[in-house]
Amino acid sequence: MKITVIGCGAMGGLYGAYLSRNNDVTVLDVAKDSIDAIKRDGLVIEEPDGSSQAYHPNAATNTDDMGPQDLVIVFVKAIFTESALEGDKNLIGPDTYLMTLQNGGGHEAILSKFADRSHVVIGTTQHNAARTGVNSVRHGGSGKTTIGAADGSVEKLAPIVEALSSCGLEAGTDSDVQRLIWNKIFTNVSASALTGIFQMPLGFIAQDPSAWKLCQTLVREAVDVAAASGYDFDYDQKLAEVRHVCEASPKGVTSIQADIAAGRRTEVDTISGYVVSCAHEHGVPAPSHEFVVSMIHALEGKARLTAANN
Incomplete structure (x- = not known):
């Protein structure tokens, strides 16, 4: 397949x-x-076992001399998705599949501006990675990549699944991929969001009674919003899973924590903001998530003001 990956981060x-x-x-x-x-x-x-290998894909800073691709995978930060696709529209033809595995939810709304919903692919992955240099990435752990089309169909996605799986990226489809996206979002909108606000690692959220109480509230609201959106989850189970993540990686630094520390814009609008938008759509209150979104934007503003005054 002819594939372009937009965003060569981790x-x-x-x-x-x-x-x-x-x-x-x-x-x-x-x-x-x-x-x-x-x-x-x-x-x-750089693989988890300590080995490393250099791969040699084509690499470019622009798409001026490129035509439509079979598959375009969007891996830029969500705040840059629309501008990136606007600048690279020549990659997208009538048969191009446009795919995202970005954190959070609601990405299909932006991708659908550039391709019809039958060619918009959304999903989740259990792989994780971190940049270690300008051309190096540490592969932290493997897992399955699950995808589905925005219109709910999956059969036509078989070539993408094969392309991923044949290259060592185990993949499958799910006609209810939105449920998987919701299932992955609970930790991000609770513990991860709080690490950004407190500028403390994941372990702090489970260890500090007040932080954990806030985490419980955020999980409860997210479960209620998910239910209103048509996806029922067990609150106690989701809370236990969030706590396990915190306790299993007590020194874990989340991307939202790192972004705020570095004075960068975060992806809060497609993470906690996704819960807020779904809450508004279905008439369900989510005041704690609204507070989190505003708080994180305020911290972004603080960083910009501090930088401007230095």
């Missing part, structure tokens, strides 16, 4: 590298130093 780098094993892959990023390093030395994936 996850984009991992998928771009693996998919290049059996496909014509281009990784696309605006960071010229990263693209130059990949062109020169390859895209290095």
Whole structure:
């Protein structure tokens, strides 16, 4: 398949590298130093067992000389999705599948501006990765990638599943992929969001009684909003899963925590903000999530003001 991965960060780098094993892959990023390093030395994936391998996908900072692809995978931060796709519309033809595995929910609304819903692919992955250099990525752990089309169909996605699986990215389809997206969101909108506000690792959320009480409230509201959206989850089970994540990775630094610490914009609008938008749509109160979204935006504003005054 002809595949372009937009956004060559940790996850984009991992998928771009693996998919290049059996496909014509281009990784696309605006960071010229990263693209130059990949062109020169390859895209290095450091595996959990300590081994590493350099892969050599095509690499570019723009798509001026490129035409429609079979598959375009969006791995930029959600706040940049629309602008990235607007600038790379020449990659998207009538038969192009446009896919996202980004954190949070609601991404199909933006992708559907650039492709019909039958060609918009949404999903989740259990892989995790972290950037270790301009052209290197540490593969933290493996798992399954599950995808579905925005229109609910899955049969036509078999070539994408095969492309992923044949390259070491175990994949499958689910006609109810939205439920999987909801299932993954609970930790992000509770414990992860709080790590950003408190600037403390995941372990703090489970250890501190007041932080854990806030976490419980956020999980409860998210479960209620999910139910109003048509997806029933057991509150006690979801809370136990969130606590397990915190206790299993007590020193874990979440992406939203790191973004706030570095003065970067976060993806809160497609994570906690997704719960808020669904709550408004279905008339369910979610005041704690509204507070979290406003708090995190205020912290972003604080960082911008601090930088401007220094």
